[in-house]
């Protein structure tokens with residue numbers, strides 16, 4: 095593979111430290127099986143298939159189980175988030191690796207096993223072609239309840255992501271959602287992480303605030319509807335687990 099492909103210089107961060115309280119399981123959420131495999135394995139496979147070699151997994155709740163599950167995977171490193179203070183805080187735990195990295199940083203959530211390798215590749219193409227500091231992969235969702243909404247200005251430019259719990263009634267009407275699939279320039283990401291606060295409804299440091307911080311600082315940020323509808327299905331509770339499982343089973347070649 096030639097050296098200058100964007101995937102060769104990309105560092106992937108997988109957010110996997112949460113307990114997943116709504117799953118009512120003893121296991122950390124990312125290890126709950128989906129069609130027989132821990133959900134994080136699908137995410138790791140998609141990242142590998144897109145050609146991204148270096149993967150940093152943020153572990154926290156029952157970290158030893160997640161480390162053990164991934165011990166046979168090549169090229170995986172771990173960062174520890176001892177207290178789960180939010181998705182932005184999870185990425186802050188990767189500061190050392192980020193400060194030594196020049197190039198794109200892909201951030202994805204370990205609870206989204208329908209992430210597709212092609213979408214990662216498409217986002218990387220957009221990122222390189224537009225020479226920007228952040229690209230967010232988005233999708234329109236018929237029922238966007240529970241998801242971060244993409245807020246745009248009258249010119250259609252990305253302005254920010256607002257979480258369901260922080261959204262105004264008008265913002266809750268928006269159907270373009272964030273599915274936790276982002277590319278950042280590593281140095282821009284460090285800049286944005288340093289500005290995050292936990293002044294929001296959940297008192298958490300949100301990774302979803304980083305793109306808005308960059309936009310407000312005059313950096314180039316884009317939200318692109320490049321994801322497949324199925325990729326908007328993440329797993330936060332037993333009902334969503336059943337839906338994702340059915341989707342994976344219907345996609346499997348044996349069907």
Ligand code: UD1
Nearest residue numbers: 109110111112178179180181204205241242272273274300
């Ligand atoms: C997140 C996004 C939301 C998006 C949704 C679906 C934020 C603030 N919100 O919400 O905009 O629509 O995903 O993609 O990011 N995690 C950690 N450490 C923490 C908290 C979470 O590692 O301190 C991990 C979890 O293990 C999980 C992932 O991050 O794999 C997402 O966390 P989750 O609590 O499911 O976020 P959502 O509420 O779904």
Ligand code: MG
Nearest residue numbers: 205328329330
């Ligand atoms: Mg989630």
